[in-house]
Amino acid sequence: MATNKRISDEPAFVLHRYDWSESSLILEVFSRHHGRVALVARGAKRPSSNFRPVLLPLQPLRLAFGGDAEIRALKSAEWVGGQVMPTGDALLSGYYVNELLLRLLARDDPHPRLFDAYAQAVRVLASEHGEALQPALRAFELLLLREVGLLPALDIQTATLAALQPQVRYSLQPEGGLAETAPDRPGLAGADWLQLQAALDDPAPFGATLRAAASMAELKPQLRHLLHYHCGVATLRTRQLMLDLQSL
Structure with missing residues (x-):
């Protein structure tokens, strides 16, 4: 069940991403403590967005998100690092x-x-x-x-x-x-x-x-x-x- 509690510093991976608007994305992420979660990343497609270089599949992330809708709002995303993208x-x-x-x-x-x-x-x-x-x-x-x-x-x-x-x-x-x-x-x-x-x-x-x-x-x-x-x-x-x- 979705919750309006803000989640911070959550280990997660992006499983898939969809276009939501000209500038935003819908993400399906797999998080350690909350399972599979749908998030909206507003402005993520803009060249200046901090999300743009981070929201990649198969890369370890730390996310913050919140909201009480089925699709919650992504607040921040940080690349944990430590491994390269598979090829x-x-x-x-x-x-x-x-x-x-x-x-x-x-x-x-x-x-x-x-x-x-x-x-x-x-x-x-x-x-x-x-x-x-x-x-x-x-x-x-x-x-x-x-x-x-x-x-x-x-x-x-x-x-x-x-x-x-x-x-x-x-x-x-x-x-x-x-x-x-x-x-x-x-x-x-x-x-x-x-x-x-x-x-x-x-x-x-x-x-x-x-x-x-x-x-x-x-x-x-x-x-x-x-x-x-x-x-x-x-x-x-x-x-x-x-x-x-x-x-x-």
Whole structure:
């Protein structure tokens, strides 16, 4: 629920921005203590605006905002610094992560643990460690799905509550959860799912899940199918953009 209380010094990232008028923007931001919030940045498009060089995606910010309307007023924005803007595949991956948050998070619903995982994912995207890009995406996808209640327990079969067998293959089904699958069908071994559950339960889940996912190439289609189902689309816009660019 929106509040007229002024919020100051709030850690946040810009997820998306829309034109509101000739000089102003509507921002969708992900804040640590207030979740996804819509803000109006008046005058942000003017060349002289202090907002103009600051309100960029994938950059850590400190914001002040207030108001009692659904779209609140941005009062100030400060770039925290410490990392460069991702480029190339990392930039597209950042836009993909932002699209997931826009589709799956309700407004004004705080998720501080997810915010911390997002900040860690963005740091990986901004680094020069390209080999960590895909594992970082898988880690964030898993943590996002868990945080919004869409990820079943990964150490048991969802329908029967039977324990997983390490050598048996299981698939993640949008409506049925984790279920045994044939050896020649898409899925992961029970040992892999158990490892992922242990990583999610780790006190530092993003790093632990990133490391666990690094050797699991088959995890990507499992999560993609689940995410597309819950986002209600056949292909996410950023995913289609990646495919279009690869075909050029």
